[in-house]
Amino acid sequence: MTLTTQPQAGTGVQPQPVPGSPGSGRFGAGAFPWVMAGAVAVSVCGASLSLNGVLRGWAWFLPVLTTVVVVSLTMALLRTFRAQPLLVAAGGLASLALILTFTFFRRDSIAGFLPSQATFDALGRHLRRASETVLAESSPVAPNAGIVLVTCAALGLVVILVDALALPLGMPATSGLGLLAVLVVPAMIKPQSVGWLGFATTAAGYLVILACSQWFAPDARTQADTARNPGQVRRAALTGGVALVVTLLLQLVVPGFDQGTFPQGSRLNPWGTATGLNPMISLGNSLRTPTGEGRITYATNSATPLYLRSVTVDRFDGESWSPDDRNANRRAGTGRMDAGHEILAPEQTRQVTVVNTGDFTSPYLPVPYAPESVNGLTGRWSWDPATLSIKGTDTNSRDQQYLVQSSVPKLTTELLDASSAPVQGVPEEFIRPPSNVPDIVRTTAESVTADSRTAYAKAMAIQRFLRGPGFTYSLESPVQNGYDGNGLSVLADFLTQKSGYCIHFASAMAVMARLEGIPSRIAVGYAPGRQTGATVSVAGQGALPEYEVDARDAHAWPELYFQGLGWVPFEPTPSRGVVPAYAQDSSASGGTSTNEQNNDGLVPSNGAAAPSSAPAPAPLPLPGSGTADAGNQLAPALYTAAGVLLLVLLAASPRLVRRGIRARRLRGTGTGRDRLAEQPLVWSELQDLATDYGVRPVPSETPRTFSARLRGSPALRLRSEPDPGGAKDTGSGADTGNGPGHGAGTFNAQTVHAVTALTEAYERHQYGRPAGQDATRHGLPEEAAVEHIGQVRQALRRNAGTVGRLRADWLPPSVLSRWGSVARWPFGVLGRAATRVGRAASALWRRTRRGLRRLRAG
């Protein structure tokens, strides 16, 4: 069964050249290097196709193609001249440097391709650019020179790596690792993962590498002659099938693929939350982040929780909405900012806020609306008069600390209701309704606002509709294909499913308001956060309470324009944020009146925060913020203690188990209950002892053979002594114990005698006549058996080294192998089942084929 015909190893392998120096044969260096270079180039280029989507467009592909082809051809050329493998790799690196210089630094180098000092300066600039891009932008990033340079360099290195694995090291199958390294990038960054195109081209390239090493390799080492092995196809199919099934099952079983660390639709971003060029897209990702990344802290004198606003979105055309920077209108410097429209409200509230962005990285600055001045920024920043969004021109929001002075009009229902003047002084793009509005959006807007006459009434009707019981807050829908779309079609889906998150609620309200003639835009930023308990002292304001927000608080809300009052935020998203008093329904207007003492437009929607007499601003209540603290401080200690205890137990468990087993066996012997039962126990103990000290019993071994092997093994025998009985394995065992008793040998003879006695007792018990028929036969008395075991153990310990002793004590192989066999059991069952299924399938196929042939013949 298992005895298979060994291939004639000696005859097939002639002294061939080692791979990598294919030069000894006539055509040793002939076509092979070129074919392999082509295969490597094809595979790496194929893998790089998957980068589309990480980098925008295809403009980057040409430099990548040039780099890859030049590097692989250089190495093939060197190989044709039979260069050493190391020299080939060095040549590849040199050619990579030259082609990169030629592509990116032609003007800064000597003769267009030789690097000079200027080249390195330019390189530094490019690398800085690339790192900024990586930090600040989200995929797909614009293929600027820095990023493309890094991409080309990385792919060139991958070419050298793949080539080195496939040729000099002779491990073509392993070269897939290099290709995998390329695929990891899109898999982590692109929302739709690698994509079929990238995967297919990579797989094809990999197969080309494998095929070329099989067919063209001039040596026999990679050109295995196993095609005639009949079981090969079946084995390959079995392996592949098992791998596939395990892959598919594993992601169902292992948590973290659709929740936890990698929730579906989100991608790993090792550089923190970069809101990037299109915050709308990354917003959903931020919300689904389980951990609070991108933490921002701020301290404010505002009596109510504050929304931090980064950017606005105002153009609702097209499939993907994104902020319009209006670079032409931007003004530099943030010392004084002015929205430009007159505010007719009788009173304005001024707020001072100190913001610390920490590692939140974005080109846009989160500030409370409406900022009048921002001080303390580093770098150059500009602001847009139309939206008051602040954007860095050469910097981003990372590690900024700044003081914002903002003002909002005190809004009341009456004021808003009275604002019926026609809109003036607002740019056209905030007013124009989007084209191609789906019917459902239009009809919904009309039916919702049918009974309302004023703009404010219409806005309230829309908000009431969206906050109504029909809508639910959900982060999972209407996400499609892992992509949090925000176009009008997604909006239609949202209105159909009545389920989505803030971006959908906000855009629905903004679009519907525009359809009803109210200027609108979507603000993106953060909902009010939690109080940290700390205070920050601000010059002229004293100690201000500190708040924190992180990625989980990312939010979007609509802003509607009312003539004379400016841009007014609303809150259509249920269960998030705070509904301003002016935007609350008339039924809740009682609450509004009580809160007017605050002289503030914004009131927590949550009644728990109502006590207005409290001097401190009411934070958003967070469950268990105060009393749980003590418990929180104690809990880590407890967890740590429990963890340490668990670790100690885990480390000691093999030892404890082994001791338990030994005690049970020897105690079972000592009580002298049934002598019949003892021998197997003592024998098992002897076997386990031997296992622990490196003499493993073999299942096909007879007790006597095992005993002889143990007696003869260096684990039990003194090295200086002649073999007392190991060689005489089938001979009479009793004789071996009475070996020469001189000097150190006495001790040894004792142990040998002990092993022999135990073996004989076991044999007699196991194979001898049952006790009933032969009462005189009883073997060892219990005490002797225990004593023998002790002697053997002592001898084993004495002969073992320190490492061996430690291993036998702490990681006894007898226990570990037992656990291992238990752990392997399901795999064994699976494997056997798979083999059986495979056999049945092949038999069925053979029978079917035979039947078909017979049918055709007859």
Added chain:
Amino acid sequence: MEPHRRITIDEALPGGQGFTGSTARGVNSFNGHKSAPLEAPAFRAASERILSAINTVIDGKAEAAKLALTVLLAQGHLLLEDVPGVGKTLLAKTLARTIDCSVSRIQFTPDLLPSDVTGVSIYNQSSRQFEFRPGAVFANIVIGDEINRASAKTQSALLECMEEHQVTVDGHSYKLGEPFMVVATQNPIEMEGTYPLPEAQRDRFMARISMGYPDKDSEIEMLETHQATSPLARVKAVVTAADVAAMIATVQQVFVSEAVKEYTVAVGRATRDSAMLRLGASPRSLLQLLRAAKATAALDGRDFVLPDDVVAVAEAVLAHRIILDRKAASSGETPQALIRGVLARIPVSREMTEKANSGRTAPELRPSR
């Protein structure tokens, strides 16, 4: 070799008694009754006497000698197969001579007739009756030289004798003596004009031994001692036939445990399941394997069989009965290696050990906790 005188009775029948002709029944047997088994020391002394006597004649072949004695005590038949001149016939003759019993030697040739082996009825003028003249097979130890040179008919005449320990001529059955053992030799090299033993007949031999060449020292010693005289002349019988019968009775009383039976069956089944074998071990071969193991155990001074005993004789007992697959044979596999492979794969009474561990002791241990 000896073209004319094909059958020679080397030794006179014990006690000088010849066939009395008219009553062939019970001839040369130990009076039909069972011998009493020997005590262990006596058995040991007898077996050691036999083995040392053989070893004085044949140098460096202690293993083969012991196996031959094992087969004798297990009431089996022995097939010695090797190239000419390594002492096959010498071993057979020495074994026969150490025992005080009747020995006959048959030189098999193509024209040997079945009646030459079994015996024939001859008309006695004086008594006017047909008288049975027993053939060469009527002896305690029958040495069949070059058995594959005889025709199939003659070979199969030996079959009945070997299996049933009796001869049937003219409707009469004649019991053969006890102990009865056929030691056949066969030359595997010169196969021209021979009739190879069919499988059925090979199956009746308990064991096949290949003698092999002696090692260097033994060969030098052999050259010295065998110069002048045949060492066979010095050999004296060291046990009587009755002693051997008693030893056989002892062997029969050796205890075989369930575990060993299971192990034996597992080995047999493994040969049948092997993809490299066209024919695996037959049930009869397993029976003989166990009998040989019992004899081995007895020779080792035990009254119960160990798996080691089975392992010790498995190759000799099984190798000549199994037939290799054509593909395996062409790839250089040998039956001996295959048997060794099977033995290296079959676990030795793993189930029994576990049963003993879990089934018997666990319930008893529970109260003590």
